[in-house]
Amino acid sequence: MREEKFKRKPRRSYVKKKVCLFCTEKVKDIDYKDINKLGRYLTEKGRMIPKRITGNCAKHQRRLALAVKRSRIIALLPFVKED
Numbered sequence: 001m002r003e004e005k006f007k008r009k010p011r012r013s014y015v016k017k018k019v020c021l022f023c024t025e026k027v028k029d030i031d032y033k034d035i036n037k038l039g040r041y042l043t044e045k046g047r048m049i050p051k052r053i054t055g056n057c058a059k060h061q062r063r064l065a066l067a068v069k070r071s072r073i074i075a076l077l078p079f080v081k082e083d
């Protein structure tokens with residue numbers, strides 16, 4: 001089995017453990033008023049960071065997107081600046 005040699009752990013330097021933070025914290029509803037938390041999932045431009053990077057599960061990513069949307073409506077967070 002020569003292939004076994006190459007089947008070591010994949011090396012992806014920037015990828016940490018991918019765990020959904022909201023799942024680990026057992027968060028059901030993401031508070032849209034909690035901009036500190038929401039801000040962690042946004043880029044400098046106010047874009048949502050994709051879940052493949054944050055490690056969020058689909059469920060929570062959707063909740064997060066909703067929370068961000070709401071937050072923008074009440075002007076806690078800026079809208080995405082397109083350039």
Ligand SMILES: [Zn+2]
Nearest residue numbers: 020023057060
């Ligand atoms: Zn989750």
